Amino acid sequence: MTGVITSADLAALDFIQNNLRCGFADGLMKFFTMLGNGGMIWIALGIVLCCFKKYRVCGISVIAGLLLGLVISTLGIKNIVCRPRPFVQNPGVMLIIPPPSGYSFPSGHALSSFTAAFLLLMYRVKYIDIAALILACFIAFSRMYLYVHFPTDILGGAAAAAVIAAAVYYLAKRIVRHRGGSVQKLLP
Numbered sequence: 726m727t728g729v730i731t732s733a734d735l736a737a738l739d740f741i742q743n744n745l746r747c748g749f750a751d752g753l754m755k756f757f758t759m760l761g762n763g764g765m766i767w768i769a770l771g772i773v774l775c776c777f778k779k780y781r782v783c784g785i786s787v788i789a790g791l792l793l794g795l796v797i798s799t800l801g802i803k804n805i806v807c808r809p810r811p812f813v814q815n816p817g818v819m820l821i822i823p824p825p826s827g828y829s830f831p832s833g834h835a836l837s838s839f840t841a842a843f844l845l846l847m848y849r850v851k852y853i854d855i856a857a858l859i860l861a862c863f864i865a866f867s868r869m870y871l872y873v874h875f876p877t878d879i880l881g882g883a884a885a886a887a888v889i890a891a892a893v894y895y896l897a898k899r900i901v902r903h904r905g906g907s908v909q910k911l912l913p
Contacts, residue, residue, distance in 0.1 A: 731814065734875035738811055741870055742818065751821055754867040758822065761864035764791050764837035770843070770857070774850070782897055783848040790840040790886075790893040798836050798885060805826040811872050818872050825873050833872045835865040835882030836889075843890035 760766045774784030795804060808830040812818050839859035845854040865883065867872035 730877060730887075731875070734877055735811065735815060737876045738815075738869055738872055742872065745870065750870070754870040755822060757860075757863045757867040758834065758871055758873075760860070761834035761838055761867070764795075764841075765834075766860075767791055767837055767841035770853075780848070780850060782901055783844065783850055786844050786848070786893050786897045787841050789897075790844055790889050791837055794833075794836045794840050794886065794889050797889065798831055798833055798882070799827070799878070802831060802881075802885070803833075806830045806876070808875075811875055815872075820872060822871055822873070829874055830878045831881035831885055832865065832868050832878040833882065834868050835874070835879045836886050838864045839883045839886035840890050843886055844885065844894060847890060847894045 767787060771784045771787035771791065774780040774787065776784075780880060805825045807828050810825065810829040812824060828846070838857075838871055842857040842861040848854075850857075865879045869879060
């Protein structure tokens with residue numbers, strides 16, 4: 726079964742390589758991947774949200790979701806599944822970025838991006854939520870374009886992000902409700 730999935734994944738990546746690659750897109754996809762490196766753009770957004778009383782719980786939730794995703798994905802699932810990256814399985818592909826280390830499943834870029842985007846949607850952060858979802862999609866696609874993640878790695882990252890975002894949102898709402906409904910009571 727995994728052979729069939731890997732074959733379909735490689736076929737999708739090869740389609741992207743053969744039909745979408747061009748100099749302009751190469752630069753654009755490198756840029757989007759760089760934005761997702763280490764979840765830094767999402768961490769920065771979470772910190773900025775914490776500076777505004779209205780969005781403080783959302784900012785804390787984004788940062789908590791990113792930390793939870795790091796533990797579950799990078800320190801957990803990746804080391805259990807141990808899936809090699811696509812460029813390892815198809816060494817004939819010329820990468821245009823330095824080869825990332827670590828295992829492929831799930832995509833950490835997709836997981837962090839969709840965790841932040843889903844939380845922003847759940848908290849209904851006007852305008853930023855839709856922009857974050859679009860950016861998350863571009864970051865996730867860039868990982869396939871650059872041949873460093875399989876489509877199922879992206880789907881796995883997005884699915885894990887949905888679960889993490891829902892859990893963090895639910896927990897934050899419970900804590901705020903338990904503390905009298907005040908955002909101010911959430912932080913010292």
